[in-house]
Amino acid sequence: LVGVFLGLIVGAVTWAISEVLPSLAVGPFAIGLAILMSGAHHLDGLLDFGDALMVHGSPTKKLEVMHDKSLGAGGFALGLFVPILAMASLVPLVPDVILQAIIASEMCAKLAMVVASRFGKSAHQGTGSIVVSVMHARNGSVRLLIACIISLTIAFALLNYAGLAMVLSSIVTALVMTVIADKQFNGMTGDVFGAINEISRTTCLLTLLAVIK
Helix, strand or coil, X not given: CHHHHHHHHHHHHHHHHHCCCCHHHHHHHHHHHHHHHCCCHHHHHHXXXXXXXXXXXXXXXXXXXXXXXXXXXXXXXXXXXXXXXXXHHHCCCCXXXXXXXXXXXXXXXXXXXXXXXXXXXXXXXXXXXXXXXXXXXXXXXXXXXXXXXXXXXXXXXXXXXXXXXXXHHXXXXXXXXXXXXXXXXXXXXXHHHHHHHHHHHHHHHHHXXXXXX
């Protein structure tokens, strides 16, 4: 529901911009606004995730790099590729569907973090461990089921079967990222959750393009 709220704001402003500016300007504006509304925390997680992923060594060493304040080549590359791909995915969308697409993609990005928190484990005590502990507590499966039902219902109302495909894409992305985090870092961190948000948004928009092509 938080994703729906954020997507509604970003989508409404983007729709208004799409009425007066060329389509090439719409994508960067939308993704930039989405990043800013989250305080760029998720983007920061994506950068740290990219740096840690490129490091050779033990999960402990990778976590040390993840918490390093400096930006390396891995973070720089991933921080460029993922948002640019998301921006490009919005360019072909006509104004009639761009609002729905942004709402659905932001919702799915948040759903992906919920899924990952349910199936992942904490790498250490920190921001990520808080949400993981909640989703691993009693009724965690019920919480996940409710989140999926809400997301599927809203996505179908917005974009019909294309919306359902976006939700499925976000779940698959979350599960893949959970496996990567477990193998590379021995579990989830706050930075990994941020990366999941950014990557899931992009995969969902790409999925939408593939379905409506």
